[in-house]
Amino acid sequence: MTPLSKRALRALDQFNAAYPWDHNAHYHQWLMRQLPQRFDTALDVGSGSGELVRLLATRANEVQGIDSDPVITAQAQRLTSLSTPGTFTVADALTGIPASSYDVITCVATIHHLPFIEALTVFRKHLAPGGTLVVVGLSRAQTAGDYLLGAAASPLNAATGWLKNKGRRAPRPVSMTALTRPADMSFSDIVSKSHDVLPGARLRRRLFWRYTLVWHRH
Template sequence: MTLVARLDRFNRRHPWSHNDHYGRWVAGRVAASGARHVLDVGCGTGNLAALLRRRGATVTGLEPDPATARAAAQRFAGDPAVTILHTDFAGREPRRRWDAITLVAVLHHLPLVPTLRELRGCLAPGGRLVVVGCYREAGPADLLTALPALLANPVMGLIRHPARADAPPSHMTAPTTDPQETLADIRAAAAQELPGARIRRRLFWRYTLVYDAPGGA
């Protein structure tokens, strides 16, 4: 068995969410913008929505997977400030504008350039878009970033999920797909559709994007 195969086997026994790792960061960027009404695209079982609620935001979550949407709706059944809709981004309220929009590991499921354009149009003046995304590795810089993540991943698994698991937790069971765009592709698309967006390569095969719409006070 190769080292990579051994690491993969170990990681499956100690699963943890790379997306949730950035949840507090996302909630902090949203709170720093002063957003009151947030659209969480691809909300999953609602882990980010819960963090946003703790900071006083009202949240509308969109989730296309029926079982995941059902779990999120049940989770927030007693909270009128959280609305979970079983739909994808196309099923949002078409004329509504949001103080902030979040997408965590969602953008690579959607056509990149048209979606960035639509997201910009969904923001209220001065609104903030916060993305944690996945990208296709291509080139030495990606490989250099992947190496420390490859080594740190099992350590984080032991810390976050020390007991051996027979299956991934429910919040890690939504359908996934591999990203097609490289980080260079994403930077180019953002430069075209979201002028001034700040993009950073992050650990654990992720990047972050923050864009502030013009027109804020």
């Protein structure tokens, strides 16, 4: 990498830090379009500060959010109205799911922190017949297509941050305060292993370094 390229990347990083936005929340409305208009119960795995739980609660009779971080879980509960049918529990995603089954299970930017096949197997076990699982995840760039998509996303990422913040510098959103780590699985590995556990699952690469998975249990 040339010195000019390094300076350009540093400048882009500084710009993105000045105009932050939540890449995961960007997919919330898309996620909701994958779900029925009404459903009884929902589970959000890795619920963080609770934005998706509150959104799911507009369609569900009961929503449970689980997260392993007690600080962010307490914050999510404080941010959630008492009239909202959503509750939050500090729990392990593999062993601490509160109920036996749910009509909807969501998992956004969390599954790369978990053993992938084991996590999908647990989600399948807790998904009710006729239920829908939606995952928004991160994958490791491996192919030329991955790198091209990432390169295309970089200027869009900066433009989106500037527009969402209306050209004003802003602090990081509450939903972005949780610790994260890079993904270690490539998209092709994710597709292969997903189909082993969830036959018929639909997976797609997405902008902003994400992929999506949708699976309906028959």
